[in-house]
Amino acid sequence: MAHVTLMSGPERRRRWSADEQREILMAAFSPGAVVADVARQYEVATSLIYKWRREVLAARDDGGFVPAVVVDGASDVGPAADRGPAIVIELPHGARVTISADTPAALVTATLRALR
Structure with a gap:
């Protein structure tokens, strides 16, 4: 009906x-x-x-857009440095997110959406 x-x-x-x-x-x-x-x-x-x-x-x-900063010698990146290239995202309040090359795409997507 x-x-x-x-x-x-x-x-x-x-x-x-x-x-x-x-x-x-x-x-x-x-x-x-x-x-x-x-x-x-x-x-x-x-x-x-x-x-x-x-x-x-x-x-x-x-x-x-946010500016991208290329840093030579990423020695302060931490444990992800030995896994190959990484993306380091520095947030305004001082927090830092490191995404290594072997991170699953679903995890990267979820992380970036959460940061948005």
Whole structure:
């Protein structure tokens, strides 16, 4: 049976608070979730969920590049130095992430996404 929502009054569009949007996005893009199913559950269009996601991602992305610094003699890199070439990422608060050449691609991807 079809589901029909009758809206009365002057306002035809529903308003979603930032908390509601965040809750819906978390549900829609959690592992194993199907966006269409979440959209039906919260009675929102799938296109609106994708629009909210684009807006969140655009706000997170400053669109700029960070400078790359090439350092000769990476003697202070640590234990990864004996495993071959590595990428060292220095974060503003002083933390350092070292990615060696033999690191699995899935781990590199997860690390870089977490740093973003």
